[in-house]
Amino acid sequence: MRELYFKQWLPISLDEAWAFFSNPSNLKEITPAQMGFVVTSSYHGEKMYAGQIIRYIVKPLFGIPLKWCTEITHVVEKQYFVDEQRFGPYAFWHHQHRFTEQNGGVLMEDILHYKVPFGILGSLVDRMIVNREVNTIFAYRRKILSERFGS
Template sequence: MRELYFTQWMPISLDEAWAFFSDPSNLKDITPAHMGFVVTSAHHGRQMYAGQIIRYIVKPILGIPLKWCTEITHVADKQYFVDEQRFGPYAFWHHQHRFTEKDGGVLMEDILHYKVPFGLLGKVVDRIIVNREVNTIFAYRKKVLSERFGS
């Protein structure tokens, strides 16, 4: 299993950070276009809540579309939320999003645990493709968020 840790400080209020990151419709804006990421579930303008199911289509490799379904399993308002894969490309996916007021802005932390399926073959694919792609996605996100909110 992989454990990845990413941080980003943004000169915005905690309210602004929470409003942006707890809205699933913003995910496409912070995901590279080549991923073909589309949220397919309706959210009806509701605030994020524990038990919320979010469905996506993503094209991570060779433009092949995959269905992905995550559940928001934990939410502490303006502190953190956790999404866990229920169905999708990973054998295991657990992603913590944490928000802390710091130095006149917000420190965002992402703690990601994931495992690729298919045993030894999956480990090879992770080493060659998946881990690099996940890191690329988070680097892209950091760039887009810096452009949008400042750094």
């Protein structure tokens, strides 16, 4: 299983950060276009809540579309939320999003645990492709968030 940690300080209020990140409609904005990310849930609302199911189509590798379903399992307003994969491309996916007021802005932290399926073959594909792609997605998010909110 992989454990990845990303952090970024944004010069915005906690209210502004929470309003943006807790709205599932904003996920597409912070995902690279080549991922072909589309929210397919009939209702995803303006604000996430514990128990919410969000369905997507995503093209993580080689442009092959995959269905992905996550559940928002925990929400503590203006502190953190957790999304967990219910079905999709990973054998395991647990992603914590944390927000802390710091130095007149917000420290945003992502703690991601994931595992690729297919045992040893999956581990090899993870080392060769998947881990690099996941890191690329988070680098893209960092860039887009800096452009949108400043750094």
